[in-house]
Amino acid sequence: MGMQSVCGGAGRWRRAVAWWGAVLVLAHLLNCGSAGLLDTNPGLAYNFYATTCPSAEATVRSITWAQVAGNQALPGQLLRLHFHDCFVKGCDASILLDNAQSEKTAPPNGSLGGYPVIDAIKAQLEKACPGVVSCADIVALAARDAVSYQFKASLWQVETGRRDGPVSLASNTGALPSPSAGFNGLLQSFAAKGLDVNDLVALSGAHTIGKASCSSVTPRLYQGNATSIDPLLDSTYAKTLMNACPNTPASTSTVDLDGATPFKFDGNYYTNLQNKRGVLASDAALTQNAAAATIVNDLTNPIKFYAAFSMSMKKMGRVDVLTLKNGQGKIRTKCNVP
Ligand code: HEM
Incomplete structure (x- = not known):
């Protein structure tokens, strides 16, 4: 088929x-x-x-x-x-x-x-x-x-x-890009690959599924080793994350990137962002720029999310590719061996 x-x-x-x-x-x-x-x-x-x-x-x-x-x-x-x-x-x-x-x-x-x-x-x-x-x-x-x-x-x-x-x-x-990056840092990482703010916001929607290690999240929960919480994080949700991720560096636990529908590719991520329930600092950063926040609002509509995600995935899939046309690269026999 x-x-x-x-x-x-x-x-x-x-x-x-x-x-x-x-x-x-x-x-x-x-x-x-x-x-x-x-x-x-x-x-x-x-x-x-x-x-x-x-x-x-x-x-x-x-x-x-x-x-x-x-x-x-x-x-x-x-x-x-x-x-x-x-x-x-x-x-x-x-x-x-x-x-x-x-x-x-x-x-x-x-x-x-x-x-x-x-x-x-x-x-x-x-x-x-x-x-x-x-x-x-x-x-x-x-x-x-x-x-x-x-x-x-x-x-x-x-x-x-x-x-x-x-x-x-x-x-x-x-x-x-780093999960602790602010909006400008994220945009720079994407711009270096020929991707723009639309791509940044749409592709970040991948975080509507999957997990993050606690080490990616605890810097937002225990700032300065104390229990002060990132103000961009909803305080009730922060407590949920703190239960899952105690303040111990050795923690190997994980949390869902979309706490509401973790296994559905549904774009609920954007609603989370608007409710200060984005898990990574880089997720929350998308609400801190006016243009990005407008796109976030648009993409709460799943039809728009799917369309935008599709388009940006095509763009990402072209980044610096090696092809017959540019005469670069080869076909490996085993993927882990050059
Ligand atoms: C915007 C900048 C981005 C940053 C800073 C970022 C950062 C991260 C981090 C820190 C994690 C958790 C890793 C861990 O703690 O184990 C993660 C997970 C994930 N990221 Fe991103 N990411 C970004 C964009 C993207 C994009 C563009 C995609 C795909 C199109 C993507 C797809 C995912 C997925 C699906 C997961 C879950 C992985 C799993 O369940 O194993 N991310 N990301």
């Missing part, structure tokens, strides 16, 4: 669950109407593997869905993996490499997960079409499909044709 063209897959939509189906169709109509943004395509294409490995996208989806069915932490992990790949030397699967001092060894990447899913997909695709499908594309497709499991339909389209890069260095991970 091949992946459907989201702008054209009428049969697929008929089979979709009624409410989600309607929401997704509307989101895609909005999204497909903005195809002009694809003009800067550096050599990616939809269904890049249609002739060279026709089973590629179906294989990614079936393995991802099977894994997600047994592990509800995976959508968050795989989505974040794609983000951390793209922001460091572009979407080139550098995050997967296992050399000394690789990106994986850097603190911001310590809590990443989902690698075994990528390896399982790669192993299967190497059997079906040796040396054809890049690890970078598998990461991008698996992120999409992990989220799509909830809807049984793709929320965004993924361009493919990325190639894999040979370099992975922890010292490059400074490109990742």
